Amino acid sequence: MEKLIFEMSSAGRKGYSLPKLDVPEADLKSLIPPGLSRNTEAGLPEVSEFDCVRHFTRLSQLNYSLDTTFYPLGSCTMKYNPKINEKLAGLEEFAALHPYQPDSSIQGTLEILYETEQALSKICGMDGFTLQPAAGAHGELTGMLIVRAYHTSKGNPRKKVIIPDSAHGTNPASAALCGYEVVTVRSDKAGRVDLEALKALVDEEVAVLMLTNPNTLGLFEKNVKEIAGLLHKAGALLYLDGANLNALLGITRPGDMGFDIVHVNLHKTFSTPHGGGGPGSGPVGVKGHLLDYLPVPRIRQKRNKLTLDYDPKKTIGRVRAFYGNIGIIIRAYCYIRSLGWAGLKDAALDAILSANYLKARLKAHYQPAVDDEPCMHECVFSGKDKKEYGVRTLDIAKRLLDYGFYAPTVYFPLIVEEAIMVEPTETESKETLDAFIEAMIKIAEEAKTDPALLREAPHTTPVRRLDEVLAARELNLRWKSSGA
Ligand SMILES: *Cc1c(COP(=O)(O)O)cnc(C)c1O
Numbered sequence: 001m002e003k004l005i006f007e008m009s010s011a012g013r014k015g016y017s018l019p020k021l022d023v024p025e026a027d028l029k030s031l032i033p034p035g036l037s038r039n040t041e042a043g044l045p046e047v048s049e050f051d052c053v054r055h056f057t058r059l060s061q062l063n064y065s066l067d068t069t070f071y072p073l074g075s076c077t078m079k080y081n082p083k084i085n086e087k088l089a090g091l092e093e094f095a096a097l098h099p100y101q102p103d104s105s106i107q108g109t110l111e112i113l114y115e116t117e118q119a120l121s122k123i124c125g126m127d128g129f130t131l132q133p134a135a136g137a138h139g140e141l142t143g144m145l146i147v148r149a150y151h152t153s154k155g156n157p158r159k160k161v162i163i164p165d166s167a168h169g170t171n172p173a174s175a176a177l178c179g180y181e182v183v184t185v186r187s188d189k190a191g192r193v194d195l196e197a198l199k200a201l202v203d204e205e206v207a208v209l210m211l212t213n214p215n216t217l218g219l220f221e222k223n224v225k226e227i228a229g230l231l232h233k234a235g236a237l238l239y240l241d242g243a244n245l246n247a248l249l250g251i252t253r254p255g256d257m258g259f260d261i262v263h264v265n266l267h268k269t270f271s272t273p274h275g276g277g278g279p280g281s282g283p284v285g286v287k288g289h290l291l292d293y294l295p296v297p298r299i300r301q302k303r304n305k306l307t308l309d310y311d312p313k314k315t316i317g318r319v320r321a322f323y324g325n326i327g328i329i330i331r332a333y334c335y336i337r338s339l340g341w342a343g344l345k346d347a348a349l350d351a352i353l354s355a356n357y358l359k360a361r362l363k364a365h366y367q368p369a370v371d372d373e374p375c376m377h378e379c380v381f382s383g384k385d386k387k388e389y390g391v392r393t394l395d396i397a398k399r400l401l402d403y404g405f406y407a408p409t410v411y412f413p414l415i416v417e418e419a420i421m422v423e424p425t426e427t428e429s430k431e432t433l434d435a436f437i438e439a440m441i442k443i444a445e446e447a448k449t450d451p452a453l454l455r456e457a458p459h460t461t462p463v464r465r466l467d468e469v470l471a472a473r474e475l476n477l478r479w480k481s482s483g484a
Helices: 025-031 049-062 083-089 107-124 136-153 170-177 195-201 224-233 288-293 326-362 384-389 393-402 430-449 451-455 468-473
Strands: 128-130 160-164 181-185 206-212 237-242 261-264 284-286 298-302 305-309 379-382 419-422
Touching (some): 083 326, 107 128, 107 261, 107 298, 107 305, 136 170, 136 206, 136 237, 136 261, 136 288, 160 170, 170 181, 170 206, 195 224, 206 224, 326 379, 326 430, 384 430, 393 419, 393 430, 393 451
Parallel strands (some): 160 181, 160 206
Antiparallel strands (some): 298 305, 379 419
16 A cells, blocks of 8 residues: 555655755845745655655556546546647647637637537537537536526526436536426336327426437437427427437437537547546537527637627626636547548447447346347446345446456446446457456356455455445545644
């Protein structure tokens, strides 16, 4: 176990060697206002430079990362992020921009943002995009604010938002934040929105339905046209949670299916790193009737110059400082431009192929949540048949760590008992998928022959099983010296 750097400290040891002061110390002290200088030592660890470098390098190697191993986290699209995109986003011309620079001095960057909006509009079949939202959930909130503004301008903001029971938890949270009452529509046996149940829920008080397609079971919602018809007839809107766009790229477009608003996750579909809390980017696209409500600033093209427009009349206003997470947007722009339409389509098709390969090879060992048809870009299994050995999905996930794999998403979607959700993505080789499949098969065997091995897993990681409740309730990340 790696010691804390404070525990490695030895009084008087130094990590540097500087020449002696060649000005009187008293002169320096007089430069610092009295209230701001400390009277006691800072209490920092005293280690050599080598101790320090090696300590942090060792710590970094305890981390699991996409750069070292497969990351099959369902619903998260942990695909490969080409390093060239990192390099381009890190160019000084972008990285050293100041957010208060005049528009005239950032024409190149504005052009990239403008073209990214156009590209996303084309990919999604929408009429305009904003790049402001900082993540998917923030995109949803922006979308709900647009829905509310739209209905308010028609005289009634309406009261309800319909959300399927398979939806990501951020959907009801975003709707509730905008003051809407959340109404749940159940899924049918095949795992899709139950049309009959939906018909009974749609009325003139419904503002919007938030749909995820492919849904969180990894299934394509086939009835979007009917669903759109039902809502539009009642004057309501249809919103797409486009976090799963990776499965649709170049094959079909939300705008063509009848969606009025969509958010996409650049940090999932368009190959920018995520996890660990961001930064992300959740652009929102709309059809023509909602363009006026998009947040400001809007990028406008006027006589060959790009400018930022802060005052379209019906805008919902600002949702974020400045122009969005530009570094993330540049990475997505590079990804889109380097793959082109055909490349994006290949990415989607390969992601779907990988998921179906995995499902086909694992289904004799794990029960698929829905088995009578192919899945899209991810597949969901249920660990409920392992309960007879006293093994739960959590134990399977922990045991995978011993085999060197990150655990898939577990216990989501909520409508699948003991859910295990695997998203292999298009960027893993067949050898990697096979190695993962072999590990999963071995674990299924171990569940029968040695369930205790699973219940006590992981055995090989730097820390064993954590008390997750305590870690969440009493989060304590700070070291305090006993003296301070
Ligand atoms: C990831 C995800 C979200 C939320 O996106 P964040 O960027 O994490 O806020 C919403 N819906 C679905 C289906 C997702 O997979």
